[in-house]
Amino acid sequence: xxxxxxxxxxxLGRGVEAGLxxxxxxxxxxxxxxxxxxxxxxxxxxxxxxxxLDYKDQIDVLILCGGSLADIPDQGPxxxxxxxxxxxxxNHSKINEYYQQMxxxxxxxxxxxxxxxxxxxxxxSLQRVIGEAVLPSGVTNTFWGPGVSQGHSDAIxxxxxxxxxxxxxxxKEAAMESVxxxxxxxxxxxxxxxxxCFVVLEEGAHPEVVRQTIVTMPAYFEGYHTTVHFxxxxxxxxxxxxxxHGGTVLRxxxxxxxxTLANYSFTLELGSNPEFTASVDIAYARACYRLAEEGxxxxxxxxxxxxxxxxxxxxEELRKYKI
Amino acid sequence: xxxxxxxxxxxLGRGVEAGLxxxxxxxxxxxxxxxxxxxxxxxxxxxxxxxxLDYKDQIDVLILCGGSLADIPDQGPxxxxxxxxxxxxxNHSKINEYYQQMxxxxxxxxxxxxxxxxxxxxxxSLQRVIGEAVLPSGVTNTFWGPGVSQGHSDAIxxxxxxxxxxxxxxxKEAAMESVxxxxxxxxxxxxxxxxxCFVVLEEGAHPEVVRQTIVTMPAYFEGYHTTVHFxxxxxxxxxxxxxxHGGTVLRxxxxxxxxTLANYSFTLELGSNPEFTASVDIAYARACYRLAEEGxxxxxxxxxxxxxxxxxxxxEELRKYKI
Numbered sequence: 171x172x173x174x175x176x177x178x179x180x181x182l183g184r185g186v187e188a189g190l191x192x193x194x195x196x197x198x199x200x201x202x203x204x205x206x207x208x209x210x211x212x213x214x215x216x217x218x219x220x221x222x223l224d225y226k227d228q229i230d231v232l233i234l235c236g237g238s239l240a241d242i243p244d245q246g247p248x249x250x251x252x253x254x255x256x257x258x259x260x261n262h263s264k265i266n267e268y269y270q271q272m273x274x275x276x277x278x279x280x281x282x283x284x285x286x287x288x289x290x291x292x293x294x295s296l297q298r299v300i301g302e303a304v305l306p307s308g309v310t311n312t313f314w315g316p317g318v319s320q321g322h323s324d325a326i327x328x329x330x331x332x333x334x335x336x337x338x339x340x341x342k343e344a345a346m347e348s349v350x351x352x353x354x355x356x357x358x359x360x361x362x363x364x365x366x367c368f369v370v371l372e373e374g375a376h377p378e379v380v381r382q383t384i385v386t387m388p389a390y391f392e393g394y395h396t397t398v399h400f401x402x403x404x405x406x407x408x409x410x411x412x413x414x415h416g417g418t419v420l421r422x423x424x425x426x427x428x429x430t431l432a433n434y435s436f437t438l439e440l441g442s443n444p445e446f447t448a449s450v451d452i453a454y455a456r457a458c459y460r461l462a463e464e465g466x467x468x469x470x471x472x473x474x475x476x477x478x479x480x481x482x483x484x485x486e487e488l489r490k491y492k493i
Numbered sequence: 494x495x496x497x498x499x500x501x502x503x504x505l506g507r508g509v510e511a512g513l514x515x516x517x518x519x520x521x522x523x524x525x526x527x528x529x530x531x532x533x534x535x536x537x538x539x540x541x542x543x544x545x546l547d548y549k550d551q552i553d554v555l556i557l558c559g560g561s562l563a564d565i566p567d568q569g570p571x572x573x574x575x576x577x578x579x580x581x582x583x584n585h586s587k588i589n590e591y592y593q594q595m596x597x598x599x600x601x602x603x604x605x606x607x608x609x610x611x612x613x614x615x616x617x618s619l620q621r622v623i624g625e626a627v628l629p630s631g632v633t634n635t636f637w638g639p640g641v642s643q644g645h646s647d648a649i650x651x652x653x654x655x656x657x658x659x660x661x662x663x664x665k666e667a668a669m670e671s672v673x674x675x676x677x678x679x680x681x682x683x684x685x686x687x688x689x690c691f692v693v694l695e696e697g698a699h700p701e702v703v704r705q706t707i708v709t710m711p712a713y714f715e716g717y718h719t720t721v722h723f724x725x726x727x728x729x730x731x732x733x734x735x736x737x738h739g740g741t742v743l744r745x746x747x748x749x750x751x752x753t754l755a756n757y758s759f760t761l762e763l764g765s766n767p768e769f770t771a772s773v774d775i776a777y778a779r780a781c782y783r784l785a786e787e788g789x790x791x792x793x794x795x796x797x798x799x800x801x802x803x804x805x806x807x808x809e810e811l812r813k814y815k816i
Contacts, residue, residue: 303779480623
């Protein structure tokens with residue numbers, strides 16, 4: 171059994187705990203948290219993060235479930251010096267830097283650190299790279315959604331007069347179709363997506379003022395086709411409390427000498443974004459453990475890892491039944 | 494530049510020749526054939542296969558483009574003893590055996606042999622394994638088509654009274670939808686597909702007799718919903734001379750403790766089946782070359798190869814721009 175520790179117990183940490191029950195070859199050692207352990211609502215053992223080194227010999231891999239903004243940049247390097255780790259660091263523009271930092275620490279410490287896994291970055295990165303490699307003449311478009319964007323929902327909630335809000339990112343079907351037919355190239359974010367907002371107002375707030383503030387918000391909504399619906403708190407709770415997400419990586423290319431069209435597309439439709447991210451993290455924790463057993467120390471991205479390491483089956487079983 | 498040789502010049506060999514023009518880091522050394530070289534219609538240098546050892550120092554990787562039934566089982570082991578090779582061996586039930594044989598030879602010879610690549614086996618195998626690893630509680634269904642099945646077209650052509658024929662395998666959209674909703678499990682081949690045949694009759698042949706022979710043919714059509722259209726040779730040439738194909742690998746699973754639905758799906762829509770297969774072979778030839786440079790000798794399947802090796806970009810470029 172591969173012995174797994176969870177660091178941080180938000181949506182992702184809870185997803186890892188539940189996901190480990192689906193993995194026949196892995197077991198949960200415990201949850202490590204900065205909160206007071208008795209305040210954490212779980213059946214699993216909970217320990218103070220400050221004491222994690224005491225559990226070093228009982229843990230094969232740590233799955234880091236904190237946020238990419240405040241937690242991972244500190245926790246990753248600190249924990250990589252003592253443990254094999256898996257994280258979902260998702261600040262795309264800094265992944266290479268983070269990789270270099272983690273790689274140096276892990277090589278020195280004799281650990282394996284799988285960074286930036288999950289679905290984007292993660293499985294979507296994998297598909298972008300493979301799609302481009304097998305269709306070198308072409309364009310790649312990543313469409314996100316339909317799904318809840320946490321960042322955009324938070325941005326709306328910060329507007330004065332807003333009590334609660336959920337924002338859905340929706341892929342433009344017509345844009346996807348036009349790419350697929352070979353008629354469009356690499357589209358911008360706003361050309362690929364629309365945004366739909368469900369907003370509960372504070373008493374006395376003016377809907378039109380809030381709507382204008384949303385649709386003109388720079389970096390978040392400006393330039394997008396955005397729809398705003400005002401609903402009650404009851405409606406929000408009844409119909410918008412899930413965290414679905416997904417999307418499509420679409421590589422459209424030309425093969426041969428006559429420009430024959432080929433479409434390579436990968437789609438995720440996820441009832442729960444954090445549960446699926448957790449599920450991917452768990453598969454990469456298995457790979458992390460195996461790489462460490464082989465002594466292949468250092469930082470790894472999804473691009474560095476042979477796919478067979480993700481599976482609980484043996485190599486021979488995979489060749490016999492899955493290829 | 495990675496120097497590539499092509500062995501065999503049918504549809505796949507022609508696809509590799511055209512595909513190499515899309516690869517900035519690879520060049521074609523020549524085509525090796527059992528035919529008389531002057532009868533091969535290409536601008537590339539053509540050499541007798543019997544003399545291939547004379548070109549050993551000019552070739553980094555050979556792409557084997559012969560058939561899986563008669564050519565690869567002989568050529569693979571013979572050439573693996575001297576060259577790095579890539580093949581699309583697609584006899585699924587014998588892949589593990591073939592792997593063992595090639596692995597022994599390649600390790601002894603100090604070569605790398607990538608076997609059974611292309612799209613199925615190949616990219617579809619990769620998606621089946623990753624899909625199952627990230628959604629361990631679930632079902633995998635592979636839908637083929639819409640596309641031309643060479644084997645089924647050939648089977649129809651062997652019927653007395655048939656002059657020419659093309660068979661399309663079509664995925665059942667309703668079956669796919671029902672799997673996607675979590676309502677269906679692992680379906681049989683006949684539950685996933687229908688078959689549509691376009692047939693040109695010999696003069697005097699009886700359509701109903703031919704139709705009955707087709708739809709009741711064991712192993713090929715029996716048990717399937719099969720439609721037969723009789724058309725003229727002109728119509729066949731005008732509308733059915735392409736070799737499109739594709740399909741979908743669909744992993745439907747449950748995440749978390751409450752059985753949240755998640756769909757992982759990978760779809761190829763290919764204007765030309767052999768051109769795309771060639772394109773995949775070329776990306777794996779790049780990986781083959783790199784593995785050989787590293788001294789990672791032996792047989793490899795798509796499951797053994799870190800995805801980064803497929804790309805012409807550097808690891809750092811991939812981390813910066815693709816993850």
